[in-house]
Amino acid sequence: MAASPRRKSAVVNVGGVKVGGSNPIVVQSMTNTDTADSAATVNQVMQLARAGSELVRVTVNTEEAAQAVPKIVDTLRNFGVNVPIIGDFHYNGHILLKKYPECARALAKYRINPGNVNIGRKQDDNFRVMIEAAIEYDRPVRIGVNWGSLDSVLLTQMMDENSRQPEPLDAMEVTRRAIVESAIRSAENAKRYGLAHDKIILSAKVSNVQDLIDVYQMMSARCDYPLHLGLTEAGLGSKGIVATTAALSVLLQQGIGDTIRSSLTPLPNGDRTEEVIVCQQILQALNLRSFTPQVAACPGCGRTTSTFFQDMADQIQTYLREQMPVWREKYAGVEEMKVAVMGCVVNGPGESKHANIGISLPGTFEKPVAPVYVDGKLSTTLRGDHIVAEFREILDNYVAQRYGVTEAVETVA
Numbered sequence: 001m002a003a004s005p006r007r008k009s010a011v012v013n014v015g016g017v018k019v020g021g022s023n024p025i026v027v028q029s030m031t032n033t034d035t036a037d038s039a040a041t042v043n044q045v046m047q048l049a050r051a052g053s054e055l056v057r058v059t060v061n062t063e064e065a066a067q068a069v070p071k072i073v074d075t076l077r078n079f080g081v082n083v084p085i086i087g088d089f090h091y092n093g094h095i096l097l098k099k100y101p102e103c104a105r106a107l108a109k110y111r112i113n114p115g116n117v118n119i120g121r122k123q124d125d126n127f128r129v130m131i132e133a134a135i136e137y138d139r140p141v142r143i144g145v146n147w148g149s150l151d152s153v154l155l156t157q158m159m160d161e162n163s164r165q166p167e168p169l170d171a172m173e174v175t176r177r178a179i180v181e182s183a184i185r186s187a188e189n190a191k192r193y194g195l196a197h198d199k200i201i202l203s204a205k206v207s208n209v210q211d212l213i214d215v216y217q218m219m220s221a222r223c224d225y226p227l228h229l230g231l232t233e234a235g236l237g238s239k240g241i242v243a244t245t246a247a248l249s250v251l252l253q254q255g256i257g258d259t260i261r262s263s264l265t266p267l268p269n270g271d272r273t274e275e276v277i278v279c280q281q282i283l284q285a286l287n288l289r290s291f292t293p294q295v296a297a298c299p300g301c302g303r304t305t306s307t308f309f310q311d312m313a314d315q316i317q318t319y320l321r322e323q324m325p326v327w328r329e330k331y332a333g334v335e336e337m338k339v340a341v342m343g344c345v346v347n348g349p350g351e352s353k354h355a356n357i358g359i360s361l362p363g364t365f366e367k368p369v370a371p372v373y374v375d376g377k378l379s380t381t382l383r384g385d386h387i388v389a390e391f392r393e394i395l396d397n398y399v400a401q402r403y404g405v406t407e408a409v410e411t412v413a
Contacts, residue, residue, distance in 0.1 A: 003286060004255035009226045010198045012140045015084025015108030017054055019201060019259050020226030024289055025252070026259035027279040028055035028228075030088065032272060035072070036064035042075045044272060049076075049083040050325060051273035052280055052291055055259065057086040057111060060093070066100040073106040084108030086142070090116040090149075094129035104137050109201075111142045114186040115149040124189060131193045140199040141190065145183045146232050147175065147206045154182055176211060179204045180219045187225060201259070203228035209247040216251050226258035233263055240264040241278055248282055277321075293320045293337035296351055296358075300343055303363040309343035312361065312388050316341055319392060331403030339395070340373075349373070357398050359391050374398060 011021040019026050029048045033040040035058045045056050060066050073085055087107040089096065094117070097104045104110075110130060117127045134141050145151075155178045162174045169177075183202045190200060202225045204215045212231055220227060229248050234240035244262040251257050262278040280291040297313035298304070316339060327334045340355035342348035344363025352358025352373040359372050359382070370382040372394060382390050 003253045003288065006255045007220050007224075007227075009224050009258060010200075012198055012201050012226050014055060014086070014140055014201075016082075017084055023258075025257060025283055026054045027052060027276060027283070028057065028086075028259055028261050029053040029272070029276050029279075030057040030261065030263075031059070032266070033058075034065075035059050036062060036068050038068045038071050038075065041068070041072050042079075045072070045076060045083065045085070046079065046081050047273055048276055049081050051276040052324075053083065053273075053276045055086055055108075056083050057088050060087040060089055060096060060103065060107075061091075063096065063099070066096040066103040069100075069103040070106040086111055089113075089130065093117065094126040094133075097130055097133040101137075104133050104139070107139065109140050109142060110134055111144050112186075113144050113146060113149055114182055115145060115151045127186070127189065128193050131190045131195050134190075134199065135194050140201065141195070142201040142203060142228055143183055143186045143190065144203040144205065144228070145179050145186075147179055147211075148232060150175070150179060151182050154178055154185075172211070176206075176215050176218065179206070179215055180222065183219060184222055187223065197225075201226045201228055203230070205230055205232040207232045207234075209243055212247045213250050216256050217254070220256045227256060228259045228261070229257040230261040230263050233265065236265045236267070244278060245282055248279075249286060252282070252286055252288060290335040292324045292335055293339055295320065296338065296340045296342075296355060298343045298347060298351070303346065304343035305364045306343075309341060309361045312359075312391075313341040315388055316392070316395070319395075327399060327403075331399055334399055334403045337399070337403075353377075356402070357395060359387075361387075 006022060009020040011023065012019045017026060031041055031044045033044050035041050041058060048056050060069060085107055086109040088111045090113050093112060112130050114127060118124050155175065158174055158178045162168050183204050187200050187202060191197060202219065202223065204219055206212050206215060216227060216229065229251055231244055231247055234244045248260055260279050262275040264275045264278065266272055283289040284291055284294065295313055295317040300310065338355040340351045340358030342351050342358065342360045345360065345366055348360030349371065352360050353376045357374050359370050361370050362368050368383060370387055372379050372382060372391065
């Protein structure tokens, strides 16, 4: 079943990346370095961009962080990394954007949390100052509401109004509605201060899957701003990956969502790029975008007591991902290639034939041979201790021949 048609939305240009409308759903991520440490932040942004993050957000919470932003952006550009950098502001964004205009210019977008902008104030002066900065420097904003920092005044008001109803809603339903209301009202206030409609992206994040789905369904019905999807805190490991996939897949299948992030909690010194890969895999699994060739591999059973096919599948998948930054520039369409690394004769030949290129490794007690299929036909049979290297060479030749044709024709022409 195909996904529902994309929800119609405005298009927002974020540093050259178009978000919304019929444009591809954008993958974004966020650094977890101290932004004031410009070297560490540059290195992590480069890792995220190389993994495929199309927007990268950095925390701007101190004067030192604000002062570091222009250097970070300039250094990235000197290295040829042009990914747009987004500033994440809470509490003091109005001060930092006004005091450090070079920071305001260097950022491609500002993220504003309305619940953390005007703490203890009856007027939204701080919010207005940030919107005025966005207007002055011609920058879009993401108005991002989180249920952990929801505007307490608005929530109290809506709870009081609900309590006076003949049939009051439960507190969680009122909270969900307040989250949506905060985002919509903040966007309308931003427009009242002069920000253009096509400079606004909205998000409304919670940590529970069903609540997130409900909130975004409500919000998508009330506005045509582009929507950024993601759980506030997805969690660690498999729990975080499953929760993110469950929530985002439902919404994306319904045509809701223009940019996504997987807010995984990394292990100490863990690989931050995992959140990028998870987002890419969600979009690729739903056939919404293609990022890297996919490897089909059997799960293993009593027929595959050797772990060789597992090691080979991992090596090939890693190799494909490492090659993509180079292949993407040279070979149009290579990201849609399908590769099969199978572990026994039961499904091995069949799966290999369905892939662009596949290998069926010998299972337990099978003959020590590995037939290789190219475009559904038996191409060769590998034996011995160098199967991985030989298969990779076949793979390289296939990519050059199959996906290099267009480039060769254009060169001759």
